[in-house]
Amino acid sequence: MTTANVTCPLCEACCGLEVTFDGPVVTSVRGDTDDVFSKGYVCPKGASLGALHHDRDRLRTPLVKRDGEFVEVTWDEAFAEIEARLRAILDEHGRDAVAVYAGNPGVHNTALALYGRVFYKALGTRNFYTAGSVDQLPKHFSCGYLFGDPLSIPVPDLDRTGHLLLLGANPLVSNGSLMTAPDTRGRLKAIRARGGRIVVVDPKRTRTAELADEHHPIRPGTDALLLFALVNVLFAENRVALGQLADHVNGLDEVRELARPFTPEAVEGHTGIAAAEIRRMGLDLADAERAAVYGRIGTTTQAFGTVASWLVDVLNVLTGNLDRPGGVLFPLAAAGQPNSAPGKRRPFAAGRWRTRVRGLPEVFGEVPVATLADEILTPGDGRVRALVTVSGNPALSAPNGERLADALGRLDFQLSLDVYLNETTRHADVILPGPSPLERPHYDVALYQLAVRNVANWTPAAVGTELPQEWETLLRLTAIVTGQPTAELSALDDFVAAEVARRSGVDSALAGDRTGPARLIDLMLRGGPYELTLADLEATPHGVDLGPLRPRVPEILNTASGRIELAPEPITADVPRLAAELGAAPSPLVLIGRRHLSSNNSWMHNLEPLVRGSNTCTVQVHPEDARRLGLTDGALANVGSAAGKIAVPVEVTETIRPGVVSIPHGWGHGGDGTRTRVAAEHAGVNTNLLTDETRLDALSGTAVLNGIPVEVSPVR
Numbered sequence: 001m002t003t004a005n006v007t008c009p010l011c012e013a014c015c016g017l018e019v020t021f022d023g024p025v026v027t028s029v030r031g032d033t034d035d036v037f038s039k040g041y042v043c044p045k046g047a048s049l050g051a052l053h054h055d056r057d058r059l060r061t062p063l064v065k066r067d068g069e070f071v072e073v074t075w076d077e078a079f080a081e082i083e084a085r086l087r088a089i090l091d092e093h094g095r096d097a098v099a100v101y102a103g104n105p106g107v108h109n110t111a112l113a114l115y116g117r118v119f120y121k122a123l124g125t126r127n128f129y130t131a132g133s134v135d136q137l138p139k140h141f142s143c144g145y146l147f148g149d150p151l152s153i154p155v156p157d158l159d160r161t162g163h164l165l166l167l168g169a170n171p172l173v174s175n176g177s178l179m180t181a182p183d184t185r186g187r188l189k190a191i192r193a194r195g196g197r198i199v200v201v202d203p204k205r206t207r208t209a210e211l212a213d214e215h216h217p218i219r220p221g222t223d224a225l226l227l228f229a230l231v232n233v234l235f236a237e238n239r240v241a242l243g244q245l246a247d248h249v250n251g252l253d254e255v256r257e258l259a260r261p262f263t264p265e266a267v268e269g270h271t272g273i274a275a276a277e278i279r280r281m282g283l284d285l286a287d288a289e290r291a292a293v294y295g296r297i298g299t300t301t302q303a304f305g306t307v308a309s310w311l312v313d314v315l316n317v318l319t320g321n322l323d324r325p326g327g328v329l330f331p332l333a334a335a336g337q338p339n340s341a342p343g344k345r346r347p348f349a350a351g352r353w354r355t356r357v358r359g360l361p362e363v364f365g366e367v368p369v370a371t372l373a374d375e376i377l378t379p380g381d382g383r384v385r386a387l388v389t390v391s392g393n394p395a396l397s398a399p400n401g402e403r404l405a406d407a408l409g410r411l412d413f414q415l416s417l418d419v420y421l422n423e424t425t426r427h428a429d430v431i432l433p434g435p436s437p438l439e440r441p442h443y444d445v446a447l448y449q450l451a452v453r454n455v456a457n458w459t460p461a462a463v464g465t466e467l468p469q470e471w472e473t474l475l476r477l478t479a480i481v482t483g484q485p486t487a488e489l490s491a492l493d494d495f496v497a498a499e500v501a502r503r504s505g506v507d508s509a510l511a512g513d514r515t516g517p518a519r520l521i522d523l524m525l526r527g528g529p530y531e532l533t534l535a536d537l538e539a540t541p542h543g544v545d546l547g548p549l550r551p552r553v554p555e556i557l558n559t560a561s562g563r564i565e566l567a568p569e570p571i572t573a574d575v576p577r578l579a580a581e582l583g584a585a586p587s588p589l590v591l592i593g594r595r596h597l598s599s600n601n602s603w604m605h606n607l608e609p610l611v612r613g614s615n616t617c618t619v620q621v622h623p624e625d626a627r628r629l630g631l632t633d634g635a636l637a638n639v640g641s642a643a644g645k646i647a648v649p650v651e652v653t654e655t656i657r658p659g660v661v662s663i664p665h666g667w668g669h670g671g672d673g674t675r676t677r678v679a680a681e682h683a684g685v686n687t688n689l690l691t692d693e694t695r696l697d698a699l700s701g702t703a704v705l706n707g708i709p710v711e712v713s714p715v716r
Contacts, residue, residue: 004462005032005541007444008046009108009437011600013038013175013182014444014451015046016542019462026050026438036543037455038182043175044598044610051607052436057676058419059433060467070421070431075468081430083480085413089386090481096356099127099372099384103392104601110517111434111470112417113445116390118496122478126353126362127384129369131601134397135297137700138305139178140364144348145568146313148558150364151449154313154328155179156292157549158187158452161326162196163288165281167223167312168298168706170206173597177296180444180451185211187452197288199281201226201273202298203592204620204662205655216281217657219272220592221707223295224304224578226271226278227311228262233282234318235259241286243320248554251567255314258567258575266582272657286319290326298592301705304578305697310571317566322553329549330556333449334456334532335524347560350570350699356382360701368701369398370693376407386413395423396602396668399691399703400643417473420606426673432473439465443521443537457543458521458534471516490515500524574699587709589625591639591690593665602666605679617667617684618651621712622658626650629712636715639663641690641708647715648685661712663687665705 001022008015016035020028029049031042052058062078063070073081089097100120106112120128132140140150156164158181169177171184181187188211191198198212201223209215218226234240235256242249264275271278285291293315299308313322321327351361357374360367372394375384387408395405408414408427416428425431434440442459472489475496479487493515494508500520501508504527511519511526514534522534530546537544559565598610605611619639621631631637633652638645639661648663656662668686669679688705695704 001027006438006459006462007442007457008049009442009444010045010049010604011108011175012177012180012447012450013043014180014447014457015041015043015182016457017042017046017049019049019438021463024463026053032542034542036545037451037453037457041183041186045600045604048604048607048609049437051609053438055606057606057678058436059421059431062433063421063431065429078430078432079476079480082415082477083485085429086386086415087480089413093385095124096126096382097384098123098125098386098388099129099375100125100388100390101369101372101392101394102130102390103394103397103603104131105391105603107446108444109391109440109470110443110445110521111440111474112390114517114520115471115474115496119474119478119481123388123481126367127375128366129372129394130366131392131397132364133366133368133370133700133702134705135301135702136178137363137366137702138300138309138697141306141350141700142310142313142571144350144364145571146310146565147556148347149345150348152330152556152558153178153450154316154322154330155450155452156294156328157326158184158191159548161191161290161292162194163285163291164188164191164196165199165201165285165291165293166208166212167201167227167293167295169294169296170202170208170595172207172211173595174296178450179294180447197284203657203660204594216273216277219270219586219657220298220590220660221302221304222267222271223299223302224308224311225262225267225581226273227308227315228259228578229264229267229278230282230285230315231255231311231318232259232262233264233279234286237283237286239283239286240318241320242317244324244551245317245320245322245553245564248557249317249564249566250561251565254567254572258572261579261582270581270586285315290324291319291321292316292326292328294328298706300702301593302707303695303697303704304574305702306571306699307574307578314566317564323551325548325551330552331449331451331549332454332529332552334454334528334530334546335443335445335448335521345558347558356380360696363700368696368703369394370696370701370703372398373400373404373407373693376410385411386415387411389414389416389418389424389428391418393422393424393602396666396686396688399688399693399705401668401686401688402644403693417470420603421673421675422602423669423671423674426671433467434470434473435465435467438462439467440469441517443517453548454546455543456525456532456537456546458537460538469516496520497523504528571699577698589659589661589710589712591641591687591708591710592660592662592706593687594620594662595664599664599666602669605666605669605682606676608678611678611682617648617664619648619712620651620653620656620662622656622660623652623654624658625661626652630714631712632714638713638715639690639710641692641710643692644689646685646687646689661710
């Protein structure tokens with residue numbers, strides 16, 4: 001028996017795990033009680049790491065499609081196919097004829113996070129899409145204009161706050177999102193144990209809402225109205241108190257004027273929350289000694305996702321809780337994240353280019369996946385003819401998945417880096433697999449920047465593999481798209497390391513004979529704020545605790561003024577559209593998504609331990625609506641929208657607000673040509689068949705996934 005300590009790479013919580021092996025076989029996965037961050041916590045996803053490692057459906061050999069069928073080939077044969085077909089498209093049609101879709105798992109993979117950007121830059125396409133435009137670009141957009149950098153995202157100081165207002169977030173199930181926080185349940189319980197208060201705003205009584213002191217079942221899609229009403233209350237009651245931020249804020253008067261129409265009385269009929277309750281919520285927030293406002297997917301995947309994301313931090317500023325212990329603070333990552341070097345980059349700006357067909361804006365270097373099908377299906381110069389997917393399944397996760405799936409079938413060439421033959425990769429011409437999480441080293445480059453405590457942990461590969469590491473695969477692809485297919489990978493890796501060293505302000509020779517991600521992480525640590533090296537982390541397998549979050553204003557600010565821009569025109573320009581909602585009639589029945597503790601989008605549904613019990617794909621309906629619509633628990637219902645129609649089993653529950661139905665995302669497995677046995681046996685339905693790709697957050701182009709008008713009826 002051997003034991004390895006690893007950092008779980010399956011969600012944002014970054015929990016420490018203790019993995020036990022009997023030879024090559026994983027026999028147990030437990031929480032690492034000595035981990036400096038998670039202290040022994042483990043969720044069902046982390047405990048399934050062994051099942052993922054041994055999953056017999058996981059690809060271990062490259063596949064090439066020949067005469068409509070996938071065949072196993074050597075790596076050299078796979079790369080020869082890519083060179084011949086991808087290079088031909090690049091040479092004849094240009095860089096923008098190739099699109100990229102990067103999925104959620106890539107964020108949790110050090111090689112993809114570090115070397116993916118090398119490949120994407122070398123490819124040079126403006127048609128770059130990620131899962132971010134499905135659920136989080138509004139937060140990057142708002143923080144970019146508020147603070148000058150789309151990665152400068154403040155997170156709640158959970159361990160010291162006394163009042164936590166959560167909107168559209170269910171961290172007891174998600175384990176945090178844009179907020180890296182293992183054992184969120186324990187942290188929230190600690191808030192109440194020290195006399196604090198937790199307030200949840202959500203159309204559904206989630207697990208987090210059940211733990212909270214109060215729950216407000218808001219009408220979906222109206223969070224921006226509620227948030228503006230809270231801002232209105234603070235000004236009307238003379239409760240704005242910037243505190244230590246007073247000398248660092250522009251735009252206070254503009255926000256006051258913008259908030260005037262959004263009184264509690266004006267929004268109560270739309271939000272479903274009484275004016276008196278809204279006023280009390282605002283005053284409670286102002287009265288709290290240490291408070292934090294946090295909004296997540298429920299606030300970003302709606303028609304006013306960017307405005308709602310902006311208003312979350314406007315409230316944190318107006319109450320003096322931004323950049324204050326117990327409020328929301330900016331983490332300081334050990335590996336020298338971009339927001340650690342303000343003033344060295346241009347301030348954030350969106351819309352540097354727009355998409356060919358619908359003119360949707362670029363945000364944070366990517367364009368909305370809601371228009372990917374348009375770019376493939378619409379003839380003309382610049383049409384997308386080839387697609388590279390990297391650990392993503394947009395056929396299930398992108399809006400109007402049926403139209404996108406049709407578009408994928410019309411590509412001239414598709415390359416997928418993935419470990420599964422799934423609903424998206426079945427359309428590929430070449431699939432390149434990668435090692436399992438236990439077969440590769442790991443350092444959470446992205447997520448430590450969002451952690452509720454500053455920590456660092458390096459995980460060496462727990463077991464060996466005959467598969468190439470993904471950084472090697474990406475460098476080989478980089479060589480192909482730059483026209484140097486015979487280039488030595490070691491020389492390319494040296495070039496990448498030299499550039500990382502330059503940006504980090506250190507000598508690349510300091511990393512010695514290290515290669516790949518280990519060298520890059522060592523250089524980033526050396527150039528970071530804590531004088532750490534990779535050797536320091538290797539000597540501390542349970543992680544290094546770098547202390548609680550601390551104030552970082554004004555050093556964090558990268559706006560042109562060097563101040564917090566509370567009323568940036570690119571955001572406030574959308575306020576009149578929101579104000580117009582005050583005169584609109586709400587839809588009688590709307591759809592929202594939901595997630596389960598044992599699920600993380602589509603890519604974890606092929607693991608037997610995670611598709612048991614209550615992790616099922618149903619449409620949740622309130623008893624009042626069930627009676628009105630003639631729905632029966634367990635029977636099938638038709639759910640239709642402007643985009644499509646699906647049949648799904650009914651689950652009658654009082655946990656959902658009347659007038660709202662809920663279907664989880666990431667399901668709809670088992671199409672022709674897939675090889676995911678467990679997922680196919682628990683197929684469910686793809687809720688994104690109901691998502692209209694033309695209904696977007698106007699500023700970021702993020703698809704509206706919550707608050708979709710629907711009709712529901714029994715299947716006869």
